[in-house]
Amino acid sequence: xxxxxxxxxxxYDAHNEAYLDLLESKNLTGSINDxxxxxxxxxxxxxxxxxxxxxxxxxxxxxxxxxPGLTDTxxxxxxxxxxxxxxxxxxxxxxQNGVDYFISGNYAKEDGIVIGSGQETFGGRAKVNVKYNxxxxxxxxxxSHILYDLVPTEDRFTKETVVAGALAAAPIFxxxxxxxxxxxxxxxxxxxxxxxxNPVALALERKDRMKRNKxxxxxxxxxxxxxxxxxxxxxxxxWNSFRREIYRPSTLPTSTNKxxxxxxxxxxxxxxxxxxxxxxxxxxxxxxxxxxxxTVVLGQSMQRxxxxxxxxTGNGYPNDLVHTLNASTAAxxxxxxxxxxxLASFIARAQYNFDHKYLVSASLRADGSxxxxxxxxxxxxxxxxVGWYLSEEDFLKEQTWLSxxxxxxxxxxxxxxxxxxxxxxxxxxxxxxxxxxxxxNLVPGIYPSSIGNDNLGWxxxxxxxxxxEFGVLNNMFRLEVDLYxxxxxxxxxxxxxxxxxxxxxxxxxxxxxxxxxxxITLSTQxxxxxxxxxNNFNFAMNKNEVKDLGTVDxxxxxxxxxxxxxxxxxESIGNYYTLVTDGxxxxxxxxDIAADLNDKRIAYVAGAKxxxxxxxxxxGDGVINDxxxxxxxxxxxKFTYGWSTQMGWKWFDLAVSTQGTYGNKIANINRxxxxxxxxxxxxxxxxxxxxxxxxxxxxxxxxxxxxxxxxKNGTISTWHIEDGSYFRIRDITFGVTLxxxxxxxxxxxxxxxxxxxxxxxxxSNYSGYNPEVSxxxxxxxxxxxxxxxxxxxxxxxxxxxxF
Numbered sequence: 001x002x003x004x005x006x007x008x009x010x011x012y013d014a015h016n017e018a019y020l021d022l023l024e025s026k027n028l029t030g031s032i033n034d035x036x037x038x039x040x041x042x043x044x045x046x047x048x049x050x051x052x053x054x055x056x057x058x059x060x061x062x063x064x065x066x067x068p069g070l071t072d073t074x075x076x077x078x079x080x081x082x083x084x085x086x087x088x089x090x091x092x093x094x095x096q097n098g099v100d101y102f103i104s105g106n107y108a109k110e111d112g113i114v115i116g117s118g119q120e121t122f123g124g125r126a127k128v129n130v131k132y133n134x135x136x137x138x139x140x141x142x143x144s145h146i147l148y149d150l151v152p153t154e155d156r157f158t159k160e161t162v163v164a165g166a167l168a169a170a171p172i173f174x175x176x177x178x179x180x181x182x183x184x185x186x187x188x189x190x191x192x193x194x195x196x197x198n199p200v201a202l203a204l205e206r207k208d209r210m211k212r213n214k215x216x217x218x219x220x221x222x223x224x225x226x227x228x229x230x231x232x233x234x235x236x237x238x239w240n241s242f243r244r245e246i247y248r249p250s251t252l253p254t255s256t257n258k259x260x261x262x263x264x265x266x267x268x269x270x271x272x273x274x275x276x277x278x279x280x281x282x283x284x285x286x287x288x289x290x291x292x293x294x295t296v297v298l299g300q301s302m303q304r305x306x307x308x309x310x311x312x313t314g315n316g317y318p319n320d321l322v323h324t325l326n327a328s329t330a331a332x333x334x335x336x337x338x339x340x341x342x343l344a345s346f347i348a349r350a351q352y353n354f355d356h357k358y359l360v361s362a363s364l365r366a367d368g369s370x371x372x373x374x375x376x377x378x379x380x381x382x383x384x385x386v387g388w389y390l391s392e393e394d395f396l397k398e399q400t401w402l403s404x405x406x407x408x409x410x411x412x413x414x415x416x417x418x419x420x421x422x423x424x425x426x427x428x429x430x431x432x433x434x435x436x437x438x439x440x441n442l443v444p445g446i447y448p449s450s451i452g453n454d455n456l457g458w459x460x461x462x463x464x465x466x467x468x469e470f471g472v473l474n475n476m477f478r479l480e481v482d483l484y485x486x487x488x489x490x491x492x493x494x495x496x497x498x499x500x501x502x503x504x505x506x507x508x509x510x511x512x513x514x515x516x517x518x519x520i521t522l523s524t525q526x527x528x529x530x531x532x533x534x535n536n537f538n539f540a541m542n543k544n545e546v547k548d549l550g551t552v553d554x555x556x557x558x559x560x561x562x563x564x565x566x567x568x569x570x571e572s573i574g575n576y577y578t579l580v581t582d583g584x585x586x587x588x589x590x591x592d593i594a595a596d597l598n599d600k601r602i603a604y605v606a607g608a609k610x611x612x613x614x615x616x617x618x619x620g621d622g623v624i625n626d627x628x629x630x631x632x633x634x635x636x637x638k639f640t641y642g643w644s645t646q647m648g649w650k651w652f653d654l655a656v657s658t659q660g661t662y663g664n665k666i667a668n669i670n671r672x673x674x675x676x677x678x679x680x681x682x683x684x685x686x687x688x689x690x691x692x693x694x695x696x697x698x699x700x701x702x703x704x705x706x707x708x709x710x711x712k713n714g715t716i717s718t719w720h721i722e723d724g725s726y727f728r729i730r731d732i733t734f735g736v737t738l739x740x741x742x743x744x745x746x747x748x749x750x751x752x753x754x755x756x757x758x759x760x761x762x763x764s765n766y767s768g769y770n771p772e773v774s775x776x777x778x779x780x781x782x783x784x785x786x787x788x789x790x791x792x793x794x795x796x797x798x799x800x801x802x803f
Contacts (some may be wrong), residue, residue, distance in 0.1 A: 001674070001682050004072035004171040008063030010687050012056060014679030015191065019054035021609070022708060053707040055191045059172060075166040075682075078175055079199050081425040083111025083118065090202035098131040113792045116160055116203040117151040134224040139281030150208040150244075153789045156670065157196060157681070163769075165199035167674050167679035175200045182251070192707065194680040197252065204249050207323060210244040228286040233279070240273040247323040264317040265332075268325055275305035293353040303343040312334035325669045325775075339421045342370045359387035359408075369417040369458070374422045376457025383412030390509065403471035404478070408777040409464075412571040416459040419492050423507050426452030451497070452508040458510065461488040475525060482519040487512060487547075493780065495555060512548040513573060517542035528624045532648045541639035544572040559781035563667055566631060567780055575631040575784050576667055579624065581618040581716040584703055585609070587694050597622040607709030611691035611704030613719070617711065624712065632718050635783025637725070638663025660727035668768050668785045672722050675767075677705045677713070684767065724769040724783070726764035732757045747778045758794040 002010060016032040023030045030042050036055045045052065062070055091104035108121040121146045129138035173186045175198065182201040189195075218236040225231055234588060245268050250261035257263065281299040286296070309364035314328030325331075349363035365381040387408040390396055396405065422724040429449035433438040463486035471478040490509035497506045523535040546569050549555060554568035556577065585591050588610055594602040603617035605624045618628040644657035675684045689699040703713050735754035743751050766772045769790035776784045 001074075001076065001166060001684060002171065004070060005063050005066075006688060007171050008060040008684055010677070010683060010690075010705050011060050011193070011707075012064050012681040012690070014677070014707040015054060015056050017705055018707040021706070021708065022054050036218050043775050050618075053192045055652045057190045057193055059170075059185070059189050060461075071499060073169070073171045073174055075169040075171065075199060079115055079166045080113055080202055080790075081111070081115050081448060083113055083792075085110040085796070086363075087798075095129075100129050102127040112149075112151065113790070114151050114153055114203060115200065116149060117153075118149045120147045121145070133472040136222040137220060139217070139219040141215070142217075144212075144214045146212040146214070148210040148212070148505055151203045152206075152208070153547040154787065156673065156787045159199055160202060161787055162199045162203045163789060164670065164673075165196055165202060167670075167787075168194070169196045169199055170682055171197075184253050184259065188251050192680070195255075195258075196279070196681060201252060207247040207249075208244070213239075213241045215239045228284055230281075230283045230285075232281050232283065235276070235278045237276040238274070241272075242269070242271040244269040245323065247320075250317070250485060251320065252682055263315050264320060265313060265315045266317065266323055266325055266328055267311065267313040267333075269309070269311045271307065271309040273305065273307050275303070277301060277303045291355050295351040297347070297349045299345075299347040299349075301345045301347075304340065304346075305342075306338075306340035308336075308338045310334075311556045321363055340370075341421045343417070344368045348630055355392070357389045357392045359385075359389075361385045363412075367415055367417075367458075371417050371419055371421055371424065372458065373454035373456040375455050379415040379458035379460065381411070381413040381415055381460070382503060385410035385412075392587055397461055399585050401472055403473065403475045404468075404469055405471075408468040408469075410467075411462070411583050413460055413462045416461070416492065419456075419507065423450070424453055424456045426450060448502065451501070451503050453507060455492060455509070456492075456507065459488065461486050461490045461491050463487075478523045478525075480519075480521040483521075484515075484517050486515045488515070493555070493556075494778070495550075496557070508550075510548040514545045514547050515542055530650050533645070535643070535645045538642045539639060540641075542632075542636065546571060546573060555780065557778075557780045559776060559778075559784060560669065560786060562672065563669055563720070563781075563784070564629060564763040565781050566629075567692040568631075570635060571631060572634045574780050575632065576633050576665060576783070577629050577714065578632050578721065579628055579715060580618065580632060581718050582614040582616045583700055584691055584697075585612055585614055586691075586697055586700065589616070603628070605711045608695050609704070609706075610694065611697075611706075612711035613703055613713055613717065615717065632721050633665030635664055635666065635724070636694050637661035651736050651739060653733075653737070655731075655733045657730045658728060659730055664724040665783065666766060666768070666771060667716075667720060667783050668722050668766070669716060670768065670785055670787050672714065672716065675719075676709070677703050678709055679705050679707055687761055722767060724771045724773075726762055726766065728762045728772075729760055730758070732760060747803060748803060750800065754796075754798050754800075756794075756798070758796070759791050760793055761790070 006361070017032070019030065020032065022043065028042055030039070034042065037724060039054055040046075042317060042352070043051070068254040082361060085108070087106070087108040089104060089106040091102065093102040095101055100274070102599045103126050104122045105124075106121070109118070110120075111118045120803065123143065125140070125142040127138070127140035130136065147680070152159070153163045155161045155164065157168040170186050170189075174183050174656070177183050182198050184198055184201070185478075187195045187197055216236070216238045218234065220232060220234040222230055222232045245266070247266045248264060250264045252262060253260050276598040279299065281297055283295070283297050285295040287291070289304075311334065312325060312331055313333040314325050314331045316329030317327050318329075318672070344367070346366045347363060351359070351361040353359050362384040363382070366378060367381070368378045370377070387406060389404070389406050391402055391405040396402060423528070427450045428446045430446055432442050435443050463484055463528045465482055465484045467480065467482045469478075469480050489512045491511045491513060493508060493510050494505040495508045495510050497503055518541050520539045524533075524535045526533045546567055549567070549569055554566055557565045564577040565574050567573050567575070585594070585608060590602055591608065591610060593599050594604045594608070600617065600620065600622050603615060603622055603624045605615060615624045615628060616630075617624065617797065618630045621627070640659070640661045642657070642659040644655070647657045648655065671684075675679055675686055677683065677687060677690055686702055690702040691698050691700075691704040706713070718761065733756040734751055735755055737752040743749065762771070768785050768788065770788055772791070773783075773785045773788050776782060
């Protein structure tokens with residue numbers, strides 16, 4: 001980000017350019033050296049008018065004059081910190097006479113890397129298993145109580161988030177005033193500069209506390225009815241309870257109270273989630289004549305999950321001492337909800353193994369979901385696979401260098417029911433209406449809020465897989481290769497519908513998508529005396545193609561009201577669909593060429609000035625408009641890869657794991673704020689290479705500063721689409737395990753000390769914090785970065801002691 005003096009120059013240039021543009025539009029003359037009084041007089045504005053873009057903010061004048069020693073705040077340094085994490089655990093286990101048990105407890109405290117954030121966890125677990133004759137049964141339960149200190153970090157700064165706010169905040173303002181109070185000048189400064197709430201004050205003054213209680217329990221009963229025939233029943237339940245209390249104090253300004261005190265506001269949210277699963281299986285497994293092995297499973301399961309949530313917000317607190325809602329004087333917002341879903345399943349599976357060489361398996365699932373329409377609640381999903389161990393054949397069995405050689409093939413169908421619990425129904429919403437004569441009366445009412453679809457059903461994916469497993473030299477080297485081809489049909493998509501219907505979209509089973517891919521895993525195992533070394537390499541690539549979209553050839557979707565996507569037959573799902581930048585207008589001659597629609601060398605951009613973006617004319621009509629949007633990338637990478645290694649020598653061990661992607665794009669639409677060159681908030685260091693004049697064009701790719709953007713500089717384009725390829729070292733662990741002859745003397749079983757670095761290095765050209773980002777779960781609009789939380793680099797020192 002820009003330092004204070006460079007930021008002030010950006011603001012100065014942006015307001016000057018807006019002034020010159022306004023003079024030109026009114027056929028007036030003037031100079032960037034005109035003071036504010038002259039500008040007001042020239043443009044005929046009233047002397048009291050101060051909120052205009054062509055005036056120079058008084059706050060930057062000392063910086064433009066080059067006065068030394070002025071405030072230069074690095075807001076990122078102010079909101080980020082090095083946090084401390086501590087974890088402790090203690091466990092006891094044992095057993096005899098067919099009974100074994102395990103009991104553990106743990107405590108953890110973690111500081112977030114953003115000031116004011118963190119969490120504290122208390123947990124425990126208990127497990128017992130009993131075996132008596134032909135019966136086994138047992139249970140386990142785990143509980144946790146977690147306290148979160150939350151700070152708003154994910155989203156754009158206009159939503160009062162700390163991370164994006166630190167990027168946007170002007171470095172010319174200090175964190176604190178001389179009297180120690182928070183400085184809020186950035187929230188209320190002159191001449192159409194964007195209000196940014198002091199992110200340090202937001203992080204420390206806004207209280208956001210959440211308590212979470214979680215309990216998971218499971219019990220099972222296994223009865224061997226006769227030899228090789230088992231009946232097993234298993235029941236599990238999960239309960240999650242959340243209570244979140246938010247308090248925004250009077251010490252923070254608001255849009256209606258630019259200078260504190262403001263009207264404080266408190267919110268309480270509660271959520272209870274309870275789910276259970278009951279599974280029953282009958283399993284028969286037997287080996288015949290040491291040549292045949294058969295396993296047959298019949299199963300049935302039921303699952304239900306319910307959710308209850310409520311929220312109430314109040315304001316009018318007399319002071320900031322009591323934050324509970326009973327201290328508020330008025331409830332301003334409230335709502336509650338209750339919902340549930342169920343799933344019923346039946347499965348039949350048979351597996352056959354002949355002579356450890358030939359493997360055959362087949363299964364059939366039937367799943368019924370409450371989320372689907374009355375006509376399509378059930379889905380049926382068959383699968384089958386075969387395998388052949390060639391290495392067990394006589395013609396290869398004697399090859400001592402060959403450890404394993406197996407080929408396999410499979411086909412199977414699976415289903416997806418990941419939609420809202422009531423998306424199949426025509427729902428009703430509430431709103432107010434004016435009824436009666438004259439001014440009428442405001443009365444509450446209801447209206448249709450969604451389109452029902454009784455035929456909504458399972459999204460299905462059918463996949464064919466061919467695989468090879470190959471090992472040599474006692475599996476010193478082992479290779480696995482998989483080729484797959486999958487076809488997804490009846491996709492669950494929010495499809496645009498004509499607005500005459502009263503709605504913008506409708507959830508439908510629409511279209512087919514094909515995925516083809518390759519997955520490779522290579523592992524090595526080596527030992528040289530006391531030195532041992534193993535490696536694992538993985539590589540995966542996938543090609544995604546839309547085959548059918550029903551009655552249309554493409555679906556254009558808008559996200560966050562600013563960026564467009566297109567899903568088109570013959571292309572991948574969810575492609576970025578934007579204008580394509582083509583440098584900038586470097587001089588008046590290029591503008592004149594663009595204005596001549598018969599000269600197609602440069603396309604015309606309405607309102608563009610020298611120093612503004614040029615765009616590629618995708619449809620060849622000589623004019624840039626929405627018809628020139630093009631597919632400019634996708635969030636899905638061309639391939640992913642990873643490598644992990646483990647080395648050990650006597651007492652010492654070292655492990656490293658990495659991962660990476662190549663060829664994916666990210667829609668960094670946060671750049672429409674922090675890389676806009678409009679000078680309303682702080683900008684990235686790219687601004688130092690912006691176009692300043694014909695004689696000083698910068699790097700020829702970054703537009704001029706202008707507080708009132710001209711041309712299409714503010715339109716989402718390839719300027720906002722970045723390469724998301726990266727290589728990350730996920731963790732490095734170095735450990736020392738004391739020899740048993742030492743620990744046994746102390747009455748200990750094992751003592752190991754270790755150091756781990758998590759996410760120590762990431763190599764990427766992406767300008768945001770984290771190239772592993774997607775703030776939108778909709779498959780039609782992936783890969784959005786609109787102000788995301790950075791990946792924390794963590795260092796852990798640990799000690800494991802076993803008694």
